[in-house]
Amino acid sequence: MGSPFFSAEEQRVFDAKLSEILAHYPADRKSAAMLPALRLLQEMKGWLSPDGMRLVAKALEVPPERAYEVATFYVMFHTHKPGKHVVDVCTNLSCSLRGAEDLLAYLEAKLGLRAGTSNEKWTLRETECLASCGTAPCLQVDEVHHEGLTRGRVDALFDKLS
Amino acid sequence: MLPAAEKVITRNWGKPDSWTLEAYRANGGYRSLEKALGMTPQAVTDEVKKSNLRGRGGAGFPTGMKWSFVPKDSPKPKYLAVNADESEPGTFKDRYILENDPHMLLEGVTIAAFALGVRTAYVYARGEFKFQAERLQRAVEEAYQAGILGPTVLGKPFGLDVFVVRGAGAYICGEETGMLESLEGKKGWPRLKPPFPAVVGLFGSPTVVNNVETIASVPTIIERGAAWYAGLGTEKSGGTRLICLSGSVNRPGVFEITLQTTVRQLIEDERYGQGMPAGRKVKAVIPGGSSAPVLAAHEIDVELEFEALKKIDNMAGSGGVIVMDDTTCMVRSLWRVIRFYAEESCGQCTPCREGAPWAARLLRKLEEGRGEPEDLEILLHVAHSIAPFPPIGLGNTICALGDSVALPIHSFVARFREEFEAHISQHRCPFGDRPWGHYGALRA
Numbered sequence: 001m002g003s004p005f006f007s008a009e010e011q012r013v014f015d016a017k018l019s020e021i022l023a024h025y026p027a028d029r030k031s032a033a034m035l036p037a038l039r040l041l042q043e044m045k046g047w048l049s050p051d052g053m054r055l056v057a058k059a060l061e062v063p064p065e066r067a068y069e070v071a072t073f074y075v076m077f078h079t080h081k082p083g084k085h086v087v088d089v090c091t092n093l094s095c096s097l098r099g100a101e102d103l104l105a106y107l108e109a110k111l112g113l114r115a116g117t118s119n120e121k122w123t124l125r126e127t128e129c130l131a132s133c134g135t136a137p138c139l140q141v142d143e144v145h146h147e148g149l150t151r152g153r154v155d156a157l158f159d160k161l162s
Numbered sequence: 163m164l165p166a167a168e169k170v171i172t173r174n175w176g177k178p179d180s181w182t183l184e185a186y187r188a189n190g191g192y193r194s195l196e197k198a199l200g201m202t203p204q205a206v207t208d209e210v211k212k213s214n215l216r217g218r219g220g221a222g223f224p225t226g227m228k229w230s231f232v233p234k235d236s237p238k239p240k241y242l243a244v245n246a247d248e249s250e251p252g253t254f255k256d257r258y259i260l261e262n263d264p265h266m267l268l269e270g271v272t273i274a275a276f277a278l279g280v281r282t283a284y285v286y287a288r289g290e291f292k293f294q295a296e297r298l299q300r301a302v303e304e305a306y307q308a309g310i311l312g313p314t315v316l317g318k319p320f321g322l323d324v325f326v327v328r329g330a331g332a333y334i335c336g337e338e339t340g341m342l343e344s345l346e347g348k349k350g351w352p353r354l355k356p357p358f359p360a361v362v363g364l365f366g367s368p369t370v371v372n373n374v375e376t377i378a379s380v381p382t383i384i385e386r387g388a389a390w391y392a393g394l395g396t397e398k399s400g401g402t403r404l405i406c407l408s409g410s411v412n413r414p415g416v417f418e419i420t421l422q423t424t425v426r427q428l429i430e431d432e433r434y435g436q437g438m439p440a441g442r443k444v445k446a447v448i449p450g451g452s453s454a455p456v457l458a459a460h461e462i463d464v465e466l467e468f469e470a471l472k473k474i475d476n477m478a479g480s481g482g483v484i485v486m487d488d489t490t491c492m493v494r495s496l497w498r499v500i501r502f503y504a505e506e507s508c509g510q511c512t513p514c515r516e517g518a519p520w521a522a523r524l525l526r527k528l529e530e531g532r533g534e535p536e537d538l539e540i541l542l543h544v545a546h547s548i549a550p551f552p553p554i555g556l557g558n559t560i561c562a563l564g565d566s567v568a569l570p571i572h573s574f575v576a577r578f579r580e581e582f583e584a585h586i587s588q589h590r591c592p593f594g595d596r597p598w599g600h601y602g603a604l605r606a
Binding site: 024026029031032033034035036038039060069070073074075076077088091092093094096097098099100101102103106127128129130131132133134135136137140143144145149150151152 | 239248249250251252253254256257288289290291292293325327328329330331332333344345346347348349350365406407408409410414415416448452482484485486490494495498499502505506508598599601602603604605606
């Protein structure tokens with residue numbers, strides 16, 4: 001059955017995948033599936049709208065504020081619509097010792113927006129250490145690591161995405 | 163010359179398709195599981211205890227002892243939760259275990275589960291490890307198909323399910339009880355201890371939480387025996403250790419080293435760091451992830467071993483060794499570290515929630531040349547209010563994140579006070595627009 005939020009097909013996919021996820025947890029602990037369920041929704045819709053979070057909460061039999069509390073705690077969940085590509089740049093100590101501050105400045109100039117902001121095309125953020133310190137500097141685009149970056153490699157990567 | 167380390171964890175890295183079940187078995191994999199299933203669970207735990215294996219996630223707690231804290235007569239199910247939320251700045255070893263040898267981890271999980279009477283294990287991978295979690299998930303699926311996981315393990319009357327769960331971007335979920343909260347579908351607020359997870363853990367049940375490298379060490383301990391493994395290490399810590407070397411050094415990377423290796427040898431040895439960049443000297447080294455106190459150049463002849471570092475009020479931590487050369491600004495380095503903890507403080511305890519951002523603002527003020535003479539004392543006072551030091555572990559917060567804010571501040575200022583004062587007296591950063599040392603500029 002469809003709803004204003006999901007088409008019938010989307011609802012079918014969501015329900016099927018959610019029941020697979022729920023099988024990983026004790027039957028009386030449905031709400032344990034909150035993170036994977038929110039991720040499932042975000043993968044389907046691109047972000048977590050208030051209606052989406054309400055839907056997840058209902059499926060897991062908890063109040064909607066539980067879904068909102070979790071969604072806003074974790075930085076990989078988007079409670080506002082992000083740009084088409086999410087770019088997370090590590091500027092932590094190991095990466096800064098290998099050029100991360102330059103990297104961030106270079107990206108701000110190249111993509112035309114400041115870190116911590118979004119436009120239609122890009123969300124550019126400074127992020128926590130990405131466990132790529134041996135291959136610094138690094139960043140993730142849409143949850144995929146890119147490491148050992150130079151200006152040339154950044155150009156090649158981002159020109160492809162443009 | 164420093165003896166080469168036995169390859170325990172890294173022995174399959176670089177072999178063709180090392181992450182597949184076929185390659186793992188061809189290299190001798192899952193024979194330790196067969197051996198363990200022929201032992202009693204208690205005998206497996208005793209072997210791990212005798213091996214002197216200590217936790218590789220940060221705290222260095224003896225693994226066998228942790229296992230023995232699980233109540234034997236609990237009517238509740240028991241859980242194993244493997245911590246693959248590798249997020250401590252400067253640490254990137256578990257990631258390569260997941261990428262290169264996920265079956266070594268899974269074999270360790272099955273042996274540990276057998277020893278502990280666990281029927282369900284979760285591996286919690288940080289959200290950013292999408293690729294690594296998917297690779298582990300494929301290994302899990304291979305293991306189910308091969309009868310290594312499922313209702314029976316290698317045909318024995320013992321069943322095990324393993325589920326891979328991804329976090330969603332929160333450093334605090336690497337703290338073991340924060341991780342359990344997250345596994346329960348909540349925000350990752352650490353729990354007050356006791357009760358410890360071994361008694362009240364996941365879903366209120368007895369739970370063992372172990373790091374990836376710790377669990378991946380178990381198959382070798384069973385295969386080669388506790389005495390052999392213990393003999394690789396020092397009196398109180400067995401085995402080898404993965405060390406993550408980063409920062410201003412010629413060859414950063416993950417290296418399997420003996421516990422007798424010093425920080426200086428790690429940096430200089432041809433097999434490891436291959437020395438400092440030409441003309442540069444060591445100024446400072448963080449030996450155990452950015453939460454650990456910093457060492458000055460004259461302190462780096464210390465072994466990268468739990469007791470040796472503890473003796474000098476430091477910690478082996480997660481094995482993240484970060485090197486700063488003599489052209490690196492210590493104020494900017496510390497600011498960078500503290501900004502991270504301010505961002506990642508979960509907000510539960512006031513000293514950390516308020517103190518970390520306050521310290522970050524003070525450090526920014528100093529680095530930008532706006533510092534006033536009293537700022538340094540205020541900074542130290544803020545650090546002291548979160549966690550006095552030394553020794554390590556006096557924090558006024560529920561979890562160790564508070565200590566992770568305080569320890570870098572105490573230790574950086576104690577060793578490099580004149581540099582902090584120079585920022586105040588000169589009203590600028592003495593390193594100008596090149597604060598990050600030899601490799602600090604983005605290459606073309």
